[in-house]
Amino acid sequence: MPADAPLALCEGHLAVAADWAGRTYGITDLLPAPCRLCGSRLGIHHPSGWICAVCEWRHGEVPDADLAPPRVDVVYYLRYGDRVKIGTTANPHQRFAAIWHDEVMAFERGDRMLEHRRHVEFDADRYPGTEWFRLSESIRSHIGVLAAGVDDPWRLHARWISEANAVR
Structure with missing residues (x-):
């Protein structure tokens, strides 16, 4: 067991837990390209794909050009x-x-x-x-x-x- 491990698990079991957490909650990392909606570079990688960590826009989807921008006062x-x-x-x-x-x-x-x-x-x-x-x-x-x-x-x-x- 590593001395700085957050749980009393051997390295093998920690790796299994980390893999499970990544599949379940996603892994925060840089997006392959900036978010097309907000420009953020930070994303969450799930097995099903990437989403922007700021606005949760699915990476790769193109915003609808006909959609009027929302009103934000x-x-x-x-x-x-x-x-x-x-x-x-x-x-x-x-x-x-x-x-x-x-x-x-x-x-x-x-x-x-x-x-x-x-x-x-x-x-x-x-x-x-x-x-x-x-x-x-x-x-x-x-x-x-x-x-x-x-x-x-x-x-x-x-x-x-x-x-x-x-x-x-």
Whole structure:
């Protein structure tokens, strides 16, 4: 029995258990090619084939081009200089084309109700009559929490879209 084995089994029985677990639960590994739905490289290999570990799309299946994308509302945080716009949209690419900005700082799943809560939360930093806020420490902190572990907000948005597609 190996000294670091999780169970008191000999190497042969551990190998049998690992094979059984792989057949039953799949083996997490890199997909043969990026997921066509969300772009993830991480997959789960089952005896019946691969699925994406992020959105559970069956590897090799082609998404239906006629299927309209699902609606995923997001609250966004755009920086322009030392100001931040907090708004909401279901189509960030189209919306951002109409707004001057330097950086997409973060996305947060939510609709106008969440956007309104954020406006109230950060009201002390708000430029009156607008959706623009001073880039204060409290806003930086909130964005830091949203961005924790997320190197690119667009990848997070793509994951939400792919998850919504998988549910359909």
